[in-house]
Amino acid sequence: MSLKVTEVIKAYGHPNIRATHKSTLEITKEEKLTPRGDCIIAVKANKGLYELSGEFKKIARKEGSKIKLIIEVEGLKEEITGYGSPKLILSHPTDIVCRKSNYICNRTLMIKANKAARDLNRELIGKLRNPKVLVKITLIAEVSG
DSSP, X not given: OEEEEEEEEEEEOOXXXXXXXXXXXXXXXXXXXXXXXXXXXXXXXXOOGGXXXXXXXXXXXXXXXXXEEEEEETTEEEXXXXXXXXXXXXXXXXXXXXXXXXXXXXXXXXXXXXXXXXXXXXXXXXXXXXXXXXXEEEEEEEXXX
16 A cells, blocks of 8 residues: 655746756745756745645655656656655745755755756756746655555
């Protein structure tokens, strides 16, 4: 038997999206983005980690849990997979961060992710530079038990 919870987040593109960071990827509720924010792939999200459901957080914090983040923009789709951890805090009010490393802070959604910002499809990143483009982000937390 496996437990699975899905969350859907809506966000938008921004002209300053570069997506060149080699170890992280971030979605934020913030509206402003400077070129220094090279891990950010979407802004104006309608949820930060704090707003995710208790059920999602419970599964993400289970030992051996897997987390998927699916980005969809104008017919293009990218999937990032990683792992949850009992140490996840999941409390940041504005940010959601996927990390290739094992580092955990209150902004961390997943660790040991298979992709960071610079690994994403460049055509998709091009679309994310349009501030009018709607970005659908699906988060899936799953654990076998």
